[in-house]
Amino acid sequence: MILTGELIINLIITLFRIAGGLFLAIVIGISLGFAMATKPLVRNFFDPIVTLTYPLPKPALVPLTMVWLGVTNKAAVFVIFLGAILPVIINTFHGVKSVDDRLIWAAKSLGTPEKNIFWKVVLPASTPYIANGIRIALPVAFIVSISVEFVASRAGMGNLISYYSDFGFYDYMFAVILVFVLVAFVIDRVTVAIMERYLRWYDGK
Amino acid sequence: MGRSKISVRGLSKVFNPLKGNPVVALENVNFDVEEGEFIAIVGPSGCGKSTLLYMIAGFIQPTKGEIIVDGRRINSPGPDRGIVFQEYALFPWLTVEGNIKYGLEEKGLDQDEIDEKVSKYIRLMGLEGFEHKYPKELSGGMKQRVAIARTLAYEPEILLMDEPFGALDAQTRELLQEELLRIWEETRKTVLFVTHSVDEAVYLSQRVIIMTCRPGRVKNTVNVRLDKTLSREDVITSREFVETRHKVWVDVREEVMKHYCIVEG
Amino acid sequence: MENEAFSGAERAVSLNLRETIGSFISSAYSILVIAIVWELVGRSEIVPYYFLPPLSDVLRSLVVHIADGTLLYHTGVTLFRAMTGYVIASFVGVSLGLLMARFKSANWFFEPIVALLLPLPPLTLVPAFILWFGIGHLSKIMMVIVACVFIITASTYHGVKNINPYYVWSARSMGTSESKILRKVVLPNALPFIFNGLQVTLPISLIAAFVFEMVSGGSGLGSVEIYSARFFKAPELYSSLVLITLVGFIFDRIILKIRSRILSWY
Numbered sequence A: 001m002i003l004t005g006e007l008i009i010n011l012i013i014t015l016f017r018i019a020g021g022l023f024l025a026i027v028i029g030i031s032l033g034f035a036m037a038t039k040p041l042v043r044n045f046f047d048p049i050v051t052l053t054y055p056l057p058k059p060a061l062v063p064l065t066m067v068w069l070g071v072t073n074k075a076a077v078f079v080i081f082l083g084a085i086l087p088v089i090i091n092t093f094h095g096v097k098s099v100d101d102r103l104i105w106a107a108k109s110l111g112t113p114e115k116n117i118f119w120k121v122v123l124p125a126s127t128p129y130i131a132n133g134i135r136i137a138l139p140v141a142f143i144v145s146i147s148v149e150f151v152a153s154r155a156g157m158g159n160l161i162s163y164y165s166d167f168g169f170y171d172y173m174f175a176v177i178l179v180f181v182l183v184a185f186v187i188d189r190v191t192v193a194i195m196e197r198y199l200r201w202y203d204g205k
Numbered sequence B: 001m002g003r004s005k006i007s008v009r010g011l012s013k014v015f016n017p018l019k020g021n022p023v024v025a026l027e028n029v030n031f032d033v034e035e036g037e038f039i040a041i042v043g044p045s046g047c048g049k050s051t052l053l054y055m056i057a058g059f060i061q062p063t064k065g066e067i068i069v070d071g072r073r074i075n076s077p078g079p080d081r082g083i084v085f086q087e088y089a090l091f092p093w094l095t096v097e098g099n100i101k102y103g104l105e106e107k108g109l110d111q112d113e114i115d116e117k118v119s120k121y122i123r124l125m126g127l128e129g130f131e132h133k134y135p136k137e138l139s140g141g142m143k144q145r146v147a148i149a150r151t152l153a154y155e156p157e158i159l160l161m162d163e164p165f166g167a168l169d170a171q172t173r174e175l176l177q178e179e180l181l182r183i184w185e186e187t188r189k190t191v192l193f194v195t196h197s198v199d200e201a202v203y204l205s206q207r208v209i210i211m212t213c214r215p216g217r218v219k220n221t222v223n224v225r226l227d228k229t230l231s232r233e234d235v236i237t238s239r240e241f242v243e244t245r246h247k248v249w250v251d252v253r254e255e256v257m258k259h260y261c262i263v264e265g
Numbered sequence C: 001m002e003n004e005a006f007s008g009a010e011r012a013v014s015l016n017l018r019e020t021i022g023s024f025i026s027s028a029y030s031i032l033v034i035a036i037v038w039e040l041v042g043r044s045e046i047v048p049y050y051f052l053p054p055l056s057d058v059l060r061s062l063v064v065h066i067a068d069g070t071l072l073y074h075t076g077v078t079l080f081r082a083m084t085g086y087v088i089a090s091f092v093g094v095s096l097g098l099l100m101a102r103f104k105s106a107n108w109f110f111e112p113i114v115a116l117l118l119p120l121p122p123l124t125l126v127p128a129f130i131l132w133f134g135i136g137h138l139s140k141i142m143m144v145i146v147a148c149v150f151i152i153t154a155s156t157y158h159g160v161k162n163i164n165p166y167y168v169w170s171a172r173s174m175g176t177s178e179s180k181i182l183r184k185v186v187l188p189n190a191l192p193f194i195f196n197g198l199q200v201t202l203p204i205s206l207i208a209a210f211v212f213e214m215v216s217g218g219s220g221l222g223s224v225e226i227y228s229a230r231f232f233k234a235p236e237l238y239s240s241l242v243l244i245t246l247v248g249f250i251f252d253r254i255i256l257k258i259r260s261r262i263l264s265w266y
Ligand SMILES: Nc1ncnc2c1ncn2[C@@H]1O[C@H](COP(=O)(O)OP(=O)(O)OP(=O)(O)O)[C@@H](O)[C@H]1O
Pocket: B015, B016, B023, B024, B025, B044, B045, B046, B047, B048, B049, B050, B051, B052, B086, B214
């Protein structure tokens, strides 16, 4: 009983952190990826930063955000955000870059004004790429969240796992691990199913 | 003669002028098109036919020269000029119906009008039963029909068609040629029709513009005087047709041979 | 684009290498700007020292600790764990994948296991691995193996299964023996897929070792970094971060080099 109550609370905390970090990463990542693909100035500025931070193992940012923001929810969300944003940026960038000029032309000659081209053509045309970026970002968010909760958190699934392990409740520990793994699995499946549903039109080339 | 509908003057296009290997696609192209005229453009592959249409559509800018439509120099796409692309350029995320609807919604027509037009062009192009399919689920010929329907439904005054029947089988191609002629007779739109087929050019158009191999220039213009009231059978066996076809063919062949000479060094 | 490799690494490279180098001067200024702002903010007292020490202090700490051998030692430890696990995972993963693709019984036995373990976020098992394998090298190496092996298995299996049967038939009809078909036809065709698996898992091996070190402490870059953070030793924190990034960067380049060398025909 104690286990269930604690489990649910901590699961919710972890999921909220992941959702928050992912949400920020998606919104800001898409905007930035789009800006980089269309504005050389923005691109020139961020390109080297992306290059340099790409190979960084994202959990290595955990101690840094711990120093900056303490052992807080904010720190957890922030580090998940940092971990998840790069794949979103990179894939959005490539998605926008690969939009066929002729689709934009077709829309223009069918009466779409320049200012609507982004919403009407560029965004829908690059959704398969963006979706792919989000799919890559998802496991990263899980890994980073577990890392931050192991070492710099007073709540969440990772915290619960190490708590039970520290005090020798190994059966509880494995129960929590199992639940978390199952939840991660279900979330991944659901995400894939949603994407496949909405990207039915995409022919994968 | 009154003012031309389209007037192409001294048009040249060079790709990559500043980078390593400039490509002169078109060089000093001149011609006029009257309102309601059906023009066919033929020429060897790579001579700049698509480029020419893209410039008239306003998608890309000429390096030199100008294009006047209805007395105004154009430099951007406009609702007066509709285009059917060589490789369809359908919106892959929209269904057949969604693609045909697209321009009508952009035009701000009301729903009844949109529905009516959509079903009309779906019928006309033989797309019944495919309304809710996505482009990836269609054959090349089907996609091409959707692309034609999308542009026709928008009802532009000028139709720019870039090898619109290229992906079709021979039978469908003939059917759609006749359909296009019927629509043209009915609406008297100005049509610029690019094709590789000399037969198609002569059968459809009032005037065939033959282009040289790259850099594309106007090599010759051949007027076509066929009795369009006759059946297809009678037209293509008429002396007029055979003679005109031969004239065009000789010119085209000369350019294609030249092209091969260049390619083979 | 053709080979469908949506692997992030490849994308990052095409985003960067091909296009950046040409305009390096015009774009690298952002690094310079960040470096200068970092140094200035660090020098001013706007933010506490432990928050953001001046860049120069970080670089000095980096040089000092490399020179006295401590950072090199810990980097070596992390690398040893990641690489040992990675190499083992590669052998096991590729063999298992081939086995599963070739023998129905192997597939019957291993398929459910792989399907279950593949999506598992392995790092949740860190405390369990400490319990089972202690806090020395072994537990980290095991974690690296678990984190990598199933991805490699799955991509190998996928690569072998995806082979165009036409190739096999034509090889057979030319009298190639079965074992030769495996070596001459099946393997080369599966290679790009296997490489995708190897490429994706290389950074994962580093992450697995690193996170484990953060949690368990002891030696390795991960524990250096977390200790520096806990004791507010900012220059050390930042310099270990720089070092781990560098290691990740080198890993990335190495696998791309190998890939382009071996798969040049692809
Ligand atoms: N964006 C571009 N950049 C550089 N060169 C281009 C570009 N677009 C077209 N070209 C070149 O310009 C020439 C004309 O191309 P275009 O597509 O207009 O030929 P085309 O007559 O339509 O050929 P086809 O009959 O094969 O469709 C070709 O040599 C082509 O390679």
